[in-house]
Amino acid sequence: MADAKTLTVPKGATGVVVFADGSAVFGRGFGAIGEAVGELCFNTSITGYQEIMTDPSYAGQIINFTFPHIGNVGTNLDDVEADNPYALGCIVREDVTAPSNFRNVMAFDQWMADNGRIGLAGVDTRALTRLIRFKGAPNVVIAHDPDGQFDIAALAAKAAGWPGLEGMDLAIEVTGKETRLWKDGGWTLGKGYDVDATDALETVAAGYPAVGEDGEPLLFAEQDLPTPAPRPHVVAIDYGAKNNIFRNLVKAGARVTVLPATATFEQVMDLQPDGVFLSNGPGDPAATGAYAVPVIAALLTENVPIFGICLGHQLLGLAVGAKTIKMHQGHRGANHPVKRLDDGVVEITSMNHGFAVDAATLPANVRATHVSLFDGSNCGIELTDRNAFSVQYHPEASPGPQDSFYLFKKFVTGLKGAVAA
Numbered sequence: 482m483a484d485a486k487t488l489t490v491p492k493g494a495t496g497v498v499v500f501a502d503g504s505a506v507f508g509r510g511f512g513a514i515g516e517a518v519g520e521l522c523f524n525t526s527i528t529g530y531q532e533i534m535t536d537p538s539y540a541g542q543i544i545n546f547t548f549p550h551i552g553n554v555g556t557n558l559d560d561v562e563a564d565n566p567y568a569l570g571c572i573v574r575e576d577v578t579a580p581s582n583f584r585n586v587m588a589f590d591q592w593m594a595d596n597g598r599i600g601l602a603g604v605d606t607r608a609l610t611r612l613i614r615f616k617g618a619p620n621v622v623i624a625h626d627p628d629g630q631f632d633i634a635a636l637a638a639k640a641a642g643w644p645g646l647e648g649m650d651l652a653i654e655v656t657g658k659e660t661r662l663w664k665d666g667g668w669t670l671g672k673g674y675d676v677d678a679t680d681a682l683e684t685v686a687a688g689y690p691a692v693g694e695d696g697e698p699l700l701f702a703e704q705d706l707p708t709p710a711p712r713p714h715v716v717a718i719d720y721g722a723k724n725n726i727f728r729n730l731v732k733a734g735a736r737v738t739v740l741p742a743t744a745t746f747e748q749v750m751d752l753q754p755d756g757v758f759l760s761n762g763p764g765d766p767a768a769t770g771a772y773a774v775p776v777i778a779a780l781l782t783e784n785v786p787i788f789g790i791c792l793g794h795q796l797l798g799l800a801v802g803a804k805t806i807k808m809h810q811g812h813r814g815a816n817h818p819v820k821r822l823d824d825g826v827v828e829i830t831s832m833n834h835g836f837a838v839d840a841a842t843l844p845a846n847v848r849a850t851h852v853s854l855f856d857g858s859n860c861g862i863e864l865t866d867r868n869a870f871s872v873q874y875h876p877e878a879s880p881g882p883q884d885s886f887y888l889f890k891k892f893v894t895g896l897k898g899a900v901a902a
């Protein structure tokens with residue numbers, strides 16, 4: 482890493498990551514031109530960069546990928562967790578090569594540019610990862626200029642002036658703004674995501690406008706549609722959700738209505754939920770908890786079944802009176818081993834979090850159900866006097882293993898109106 486005092490921009494460098502102390506790592510910029518400030522984290526997944534970049538939980542963060550070949554299968558329209566990338570940028574070892582995959586519709590570097598996201602290639606990403614592991618996740622600026630004109634001191638000042646993720650509510654910025662009925666289920670090659678006719682009938686029954694993908698009214702009468710199997714109604718609070726969570730809830734047999742992060746207890750109850758889902762999301766759970774926790778606490782008082790993932794897990798933890806803590810380096814990858822305490826089974830999981838529930842602060846009516854085999858941090862809780870549970874990791878995968886899909890089944894089949902599994 483170049484030292485602050487002696488720093489000159491090396492010849493040919495078109496991108497840089499600058500630390501608050503003025504040190505910098507140079508490389509070749511790609512994607513959007515400009516600069517962005519955020520927390521630097523590392524992700525160890527070897528597949529799924531498009532899902533990772535579009536996971537809203539990465540808002541405010543720049544991802545250092547440990548896998549050297551990122552971008553080589555291009556991008557497509559299906560492997561997205563939200564409409565846009567939310568990670569501010571990414572750092573990769575090798576230059577992005579021409580896409581080689583039959584599903585590719587756009588090269589990764591072009592996709593990054595079109596979406597206003599900055600990339601930096603040609604970096605010793607292992608060294609950066611070691612730095613994060615030893616020193617904790619730093620605040621940095623990533624910058625890309627084809628002319629290699631970087632004012633390192635100014636960029637360092639920008640990194641130093643950024644307040645950091647601790648105390649930051651980012652859910653409010655990335656949440657969907659409207660109430661919406663969720664449509665997609667599972668994905669199959671060649672067909673894309675399932676949207677079955679019963680969803681359309683439920684759209685009518687639930688009083689939502691019956692319009693097709695193109696915005697045009699649907700041209701069927703209610704009686705033309707098959708009678709839908711009864712499905713429990715899950716109201717999902719979107720703190721910055723990954724779409725694959727909703728798809729998995731549908732796959733597990735639920736119909737899903739999505740509400741914005743700021744939904745009130747009354748708005749949730751008006752939708753007559755059989756269960757409430759608390760989504761993942763970016764930022765500090767304690768900050769988002771300022772408005773989310775009272776709603777969740779009221780739902781618990783009313784005995785509404787609850788399932789939470791990641792930020793949703795942390796918010797459930799806060800709602801029962803536990804504390805959350807900022808982790809030294811966080812967990813981000815697709816092969817994190819987690820032990821299920823009930824039977825000792827180890828699930829290989831997908832992870833993306835920088836905060837954690839402090840298991841030592843769990844009250845008597847909440848038991849820890851899962852623990853990370855990497856560092857012993859809490860990975861799951863369950864209330865002993867309510868139907869409410871949550872996990873820190875990502876059972877929806879995308880990217881990652883599907884060992885933990887059973888959690889969606891457990892939640893949905895445990896709800897009123899569920900057909901026996």
Ligand SMILES: NC(=O)CC[C@H](N)C(=O)O
Pocket residue numbers: 538760761762763764765766790791792793833834835836837
């Ligand atoms: N994926 C998530 O929901 C992340 C939760 C929280 N923002 C964290 O970093 O711990």
